[in-house]
Amino acid sequence: MSPVIVHTVIDSPYGPLTLVATDGVLSGLYMTGQRHRPAEETFGARDERPFGAVIDQLNTYFQGELTEFDLPLDLHGTPFQRSVWAQLRRIPYGETRTYGELAEALGKPNASRAVGLANGKNPVGVIVPCHRVIGAGGDLTGYGGGLDRKRRLLDFERGAALFS
Template sequence: MDQLRQHTVIDTPYEPFTLVATDGVLSGLYMTGQRHRPAEETFGERDERPFGAVVEQLEAYFQGELKEFDLPLDLHGTPFQRSVWERLRQIPYGETRTYGELAEALGNPGASRAVGLANGKNPVGVIVPCHRVVGADGSLTGYGGGLTRKRRLLDFERGTALF
């Protein structure tokens, strides 16, 4: 049975985000020029109806009022990728973790590189906060949306910058 895919584009203080839903549940949040961004033709028809709660929570986040998203997600990936994405959701607002810390938390301390690859394939950035993962020395490393965007998100969450 075919799944219904819909999308919309919303303005944020950051830049436009493309939101994608599969059968009415958020399955993608993509930034302009994002690495691993699927082809536009896979997003389905443009329709704003499935995204009311998503838009409300993103607006509250960018106003500094929301620290943790509470949205149903339809994430497609390998079991390992999904376990990494679930672990990302446990990183508190304004904090960071290293790839090594995530690998260790997943019970596989030697999997830092695999965690990084899974992190980079996260289909719903910001909501699943892959921007909160840093290198072993605390440096900013890889981000599908670019390091400038990662720095802006981290600075915003730490209260050192506004959008």
């Protein structure tokens, strides 16, 4: 039996977000113009029913009141990609890590470039916080949603963390 894939689009302070669910579980969160964004026809029919908890948590996050998402995810990728995405979820709100630090945490200290590639293929931006990864010198590098969005997300989290 084929999986049931549906989507909806919500507004956010960072532009419209397309949410995708596979069999009722969040499997994608894509920004407009995002690199590695799948083709629209792969998002299935429009149906917002499976996204109630996702939308609630995103709204609370964007209000600066949620620092850690608690949602089931259906992430499709290689075992290495999934291990990188799991590490991303361990980066605390308002903090950053370098690609090298993530590679170290995975026990693959020479894999920072591969970590960067896996980071770029993250199918659930914001919730799996790939925006919290920076270059070795502290510079903002590669973000599928664009460097301006990355800077704004990091500034938002740092500012919200100062007042919590």
